[in-house]
Structures are given as structure tokens and as C-alpha cells.
Amino acid sequence: MAQFGYTLMCEQSGPRELVRYAQAAEDVGFDFEVSSDHYSPWLVSQGHSPYAWTVLGAVAQATSRVELMTYVTCPTTRYHPAVVAQKAATLQLLSEGRFILGLGSGENLNEHVVGEGWPSVDVRQTKLEEAIEIIRALHTGDLVTYDGEYFRVDSARVWDVPDSPVEIGVAVSGEASIASFAPLGDHMIAVEPKSDLVEGWMQEHDGESRAIGQIPICWDPDRDAAIERAHEQFRWFAGGWGVNSELPTPASFTAASQFVRPEDVAEQIACGPDLDELAESVRPYLEAGFTDVALVQIGDESQDRFLAEAAEPLLERLRAL
Template sequence: MRFGYTLMTEQSGPRELVRYAQAAEDVGFDFEVSSDHYSPWLTEQGHAPYAWAVLGAVAQATSSVELMTYVTCPTVRYHPAVVAQKAATLQILAEGRFTLGLGSGESLNEHVVGEGWPGVDTRQWMLEEAIQIIRQLHTGELVTYAGEYFQVDSARIWDLPDEGVPIGVAVSGDASIARFAPHADHMITTEPKAELVTGWDAATSTNSRKIAQVPISWDPDRDRAVERAHEQFRWFAGGWGVNADLPTPRGFSAATAFVRPEDVAASIACGPDLDELAASAQPFLDAGFTDLAFVQIGDEAQDAFLAEAAEGLLERARALS
């Protein structure tokens, strides 16, 4: 398994994210993923810089670590033709190190443009159509497209990377695997379910990556680690069925009002014990995932985590695999 570091735009400013990206490469993470948010999940997190500008800076500030969006929604806030252009440009800047991670999005980030928030079935159809457009534009040909949800009028991407742009797509079960596996290079998901891996492998003919993410809260003081995880990551308790549809941080705050610190600590490894933190990877290893990105919770903890804990965490996680 390859292990990654999460550039979490909801909890850090743009200059800090670039600095963390450099430090994460120096420590030895295999890849870095960036969220793409217009709003933090909770006001306590306090940030939401533009992920694509941050990734452009990260591409220049790093030299070897792979980069990825985790994930971008190419259907409401962004038109897929614009995502195709951004991804091609970023791949050139990153000299082939970039993977475009796509998903059907959350209301929290997409409702801001005033186009409403479609139901889940419509979102899935929109995402499928968007991927088709991105793929066509990445051929470098002139594209005119008339779909049910999107129109493209005589568009061409003029600056294309020689190696193309691999696409990963977020899935959650058999139906989404059947729909998106034919259009994607890699699988992205949130839960360590072996049936997702085997279902994806059965639906594809390529040796694709199976990519996931897991939060941890490292701190020399376990009580502070739990406090921080509860303060900034209790939204995680709602699950994606809830998280996709709440429109504002205030909504997430209300929805998690009765989530206790001990509830968060029961699902997120907290404290100084690197063996315990590394063990968060075990369910994903057992399920057959190939890539796992750690999320260190809390901007104020990043510098110390990267300087004091990350190398040891990677050593223990790699020993598990």
C-alpha cells in the first residue's frame, strides 16, 4: 500500500497548505490529495481556499510526490469543460504527477452558485456525462457536445500533457461501480469494504488503484487530540448520506450537536501512540486497497505532526502492509 498526506483546504490557509505539501514530500509520503471546498464543514475549521490555485503552487513547490484532487465535483460549481482545462494545465505543471479525482459532490460546496442541488440519481447522471466531456476534451480534438445536462460549443484544450490525465471516480456500491468503472482509471471511496475492491476489479480490465482516506488526530496530549477531533471533525459522524445534502456549516453544527468527544474518539484514532494511529490503515489493507491518504486533523497540529510524528507513522503503516 502507498500512503498519502491530505491537504485539507477546510482547515488551513493557502500558504500553509503549500508549506505542508513541501514538508510532507520531504518526510516521504507517496502522494498528496487535496479537498476542493467552497466552505469548511464546520466554522471551527475556518478555511476554504481555492484548491486549484493551491495545487498549482504545490506542483511548483514539490518535485516527486504525486498529486490528486480528492475530490472535485465537475457538475454544478464547475462546468466539466473548465475542469478539463484545469486538469490538463495542472498535469503539465506537475510534470505527470497529477490524478483528477472526481465525485458527485456535496450541497455544502455546490449550492453556492444558485443552481440548486439535484437529487442523487440526477447527480450521478450528471457526473457520468461530465466525465465523457472531460475525456473527449483531453483528446485535443475540437468538441461540440449536446447532452441532457451539459452543452459544449466548439471547445478545444490547447495545452495538453503528453501523458494525459488519469481519472479516479468516487463510488459507494455496486450501482456506482457499474456506472463509472468503464469511464475511470482508478476507484475512490470512503469505507474499507472488500466488496468495493473486488467489484471494481471485476468491472475493469486494467490494474487500477483503489484509493481511500482515513482521519487521525495525533497530539502528544491524547485529551487535546480528542478535543480537536471533536471540535473540527465531528461532522464525519453523519456519514455521506447526510453529508452530501446539508448546505451550510451551521447545518453540520446542528446535525452533530449531540455527538460527544468519546463518540468521535471511538471512530478516529487520537493521541500520541503511532502504532494505534497506523492501525487505522489495517481495515483498508485487509480490504485490498492500494492507496490510503491520512488526514491529520487540525491546522495548529500540522507542523508538529510533520516534524515529529509523520515519519514514524509511515514506518509503522508500511510495516503493516
């Protein structure tokens, strides 16, 4: 049976609120929780972007059952992979084995802030391959020296490592990225319900892997209010990941989405009080073979009521699919 997750959306909530939502999401029955890892929100109207790793450390102590995951961390620009290896190992120990390290090649929005520029797609992919190799090596607890095309590691060792290596999920988008990352990753991450991605990944793993997706929804007792909130805070989503990975600032996303109408957002994102409609929006992922799907409930101001009133019956409908 598929598992359903709750997204700790760092772009729309502050750190204390995120920890509280994480506790409530575990209590209502979500199977896992994923956290975005951003330096900036997509839009100024979202208004937040706390440090995901500090939040996850607190969440690891505030919860006891749910799996935790970064969705996703870029280990190539803002962070050196040796630092990511240390963070991931520590979080795995804090969570007592509940953490999956979700990795991707990143977005300009978050990575340009350290002043290293934004490389081309092929460079980003090669850097990610090297980063995963470094993280894997350091998670053995051995002394590591690495001399790659883009990264060097000089006599590094992660001193506190879990008994079992941290499982790694990798974001992919097509045949080329599956060919590169399926041999390196444990689980697949994708943001579109494409069955060919799942099939290609699973072939590499003999079916012994997970395909983890994510989808936004906007529950509200008032459908018009839900559409308005989704448009205000999530219209950036309409651009698609080919655009979203390249724009550098929230102001850029505001400009790029200025002509996106509320009705355009409502066509892409299930909005309103109809739990059956919200559940049905997840069906394409299940039909494509995804084993795990994380929900993004749009809007910080809606989280308490969503978790108290809608989440549990929505999970029942999702599991009935």
C-alpha cells in the first residue's frame, strides 16, 4: 500500500510553527514528513524560509514514528557534500533511523546566494554525482580523501555515523538522470507522475526501491478562499520545473507569474472542501507506480484547521484509492 506524507513547507511557515505542525501531522496518521530546504521563499507573499536542518533536528525530537526526509537538499553549491554528509548522519542518529536524505541538483533561487554562480544543467548533474559519491564514502565512518572534477575532500571523517548508512533519494526528471543516479541512489524522487520514470528506476533496483512524489493541494471550507490563497502563494508552480530551477529571486518568480490567473492555478491544483476531489488529484501518482506521495497544504494560516478537520478523513480517502 502507498504511503502518504505531510510537507513541512519552510517557504510558508516559521520554524516553531513547522515543529508544531510536524507533531500534529504525526498524530493524525501521516506516514512520513518531508521538508523543503530553501534559502528564499518562491514568492514574497509566502514570507518565510528558516533553516531546514535545524527544523528537522527539532522535529526529530518532537516526533517518534514518522519518517523524515529532505525534499530536497542540493549538496553542491550552498553546501559542500562533506558538510551534508555530517548533517545527514547526525539527523539519522537524532531520529533513531527515521531519516532519508533527499538530494537534487538544486534551483538558482537558493544556490546563487553564496556567489558561486549558477552552472549549466550538465555541470549540475556531474557535481551531484560526485557529491553522492563523497557522502556515501563519508557515511562509512572511514577517513576520506577525494579528488574529483568539481570537489575535493582532504582527510575528512564523519565521527558520529549510524550503524546503517543513511538511505539516499535522488530527484530525477528523465532517462538521462535515471541512468546517472539510479546506480547511486536508494530511492527515486520526482515531481511529475510519469510512469516511465518509475519503471526505469525500478528496473535498476529490481523493484526494491521507493518512488517518492509530491503534490500541492489547498483545502478550505470555502472553495473561493482556497483558490485565492493558492493563487497568492503558489502561482509560481505554473511555470514548471524547467523555469523554476533557473529564476534567481522571489521577485523573479513574481514577475514570471504576474499573468497567471486564479482559474489557471485552480486547473493545476485541487482547491476547496471536497476531500474526494483532493484525493483524486493524487491518483495519477499512484497509477504511475509511486510508492509514496507527500501532500503540500498551501498556506500557513490554514495548517491548524487542515490538520484538525481535514487531514484524517483525507488520509482515509487516499488509502481507499
